[in-house]
Amino acid sequence: MKRKPLTITTLMVLGVSSLSLAEEISSVIPESRYVSVQVGATPAQRNLLESVLSVHIPKQLETIGEALAYLLHPYGLRLLKTEEALPEQALLLSLALPDPHRILDPITLLDALKLLGGESFEVTINPVTRTVSYTLKKDYQQFVSEAEIEQAVKNWTQKNQTVNHYGPVKKGESLSSIITISGLKWVTLDQRMVQVFQANPNAFFNNMNTLKKDVMLNLTPQDPAILSVSTASRFVDEQHRLWLEKKVMP
Numbered sequence: 001m002k003r004k005p006l007t008i009t010t011l012m013v014l015g016v017s018s019l020s021l022a023e024e025i026s027s028v029i030p031e032s033r034y035v036s037v038q039v040g041a042t043p044a045q046r047n048l049l050e051s052v053l054s055v056h057i058p059k060q061l062e063t064i065g066e067a068l069a070y071l072l073h074p075y076g077l078r079l080l081k082t083e084e085a086l087p088e089q090a091l092l093l094s095l096a097l098p099d100p101h102r103i104l105d106p107i108t109l110l111d112a113l114k115l116l117g118g119e120s121f122e123v124t125i126n127p128v129t130r131t132v133s134y135t136l137k138k139d140y141q142q143f144v145s146e147a148e149i150e151q152a153v154k155n156w157t158q159k160n161q162t163v164n165h166y167g168p169v170k171k172g173e174s175l176s177s178i179i180t181i182s183g184l185k186w187v188t189l190d191q192r193m194v195q196v197f198q199a200n201p202n203a204f205f206n207n208m209n210t211l212k213k214d215v216m217l218n219l220t221p222q223d224p225a226i227l228s229v230s231t232a233s234r235f236v237d238e239q240h241r242l243w244l245e246k247k248v249m250p
Helices: 008-026 064-075 089-093 109-117 138-143 146-161 175-182 189-199 229-244
Strands: 028-030 036-038 052-056 103-108 121-126 131-136
Touching: 052 064, 052 109, 064 089, 064 109, 064 175, 089 131, 089 146, 103 109, 109 121, 131 138, 175 189, 189 229
Parallel strands: none
Antiparallel strands: 028 036, 052 103, 121 131
C-alpha cells in the first residue's frame, strides 16, 4: 500500500502538538518512583487578578475606597491617586461600603474590583504601574453634576488626611498592611512603621512584628523628621532580625 505523503499543514499541526506535549511533560517532575510533582507558576501567580479571595473587610473601613486599598495591598496593586485619576473616581471611593460587600468569599480579585465599582463605574488596571482606577460610564454621567464631583474630591481628600485611628486589629493583620491602608505622604513605609510602633507601645509584644489582636492603634500625624530614611530602615531590619531569631517574648 502506497503511503500518502504528509502535507506542510499536517507537519505543522504535529509539530505544535509535539511541542505542547513536550511542554506539558517538562512541567511534571518525578519526585519518587510513584510520585510526580507539577511545577511552574499557578494561574493566580501568572495573573494576580485571578487570585481567589476569602476576605472579611473590617468594620473600621467605612468607604469603598478604603475597602479597595485593603483588597489591593497584598497583591502589590494600588488605587490611582486622586491627583492622577479622573475626578469622578472620588465619587465612588467616598461612598459608604455596603454591608453585603464586606464578606467576599470566594471571589476572584478582578470580580471583587468590578463588584465594588458597581454598575456605574468601569474598572481599569494598568499592568505596568500596577494601578487600579475607575471611570464613570457614559450612560451614568447624566446623574451627577460637576459640583457633586468637586465635593466628592474634597471629601475623599479630607478623609485620607484625617485617618488617626485604626482598630480593633484583626488576626492576621500586620503593622505594614495597616499603615499602607492609612496612607503615606512625605514619608517611607519604614519611617511610618517606626512612628506608629513608638506611639503604641502597649499594642505590641515588644516587637513591631508581634502586633496584638483586638487593639486600637493611634495613627499619629505623619512627621518625616522623626527618623531619617536610613535610620528607620535599619530599625525595621533589626526588629525583623530579632523576630526571626525568636528573641521576642510573645
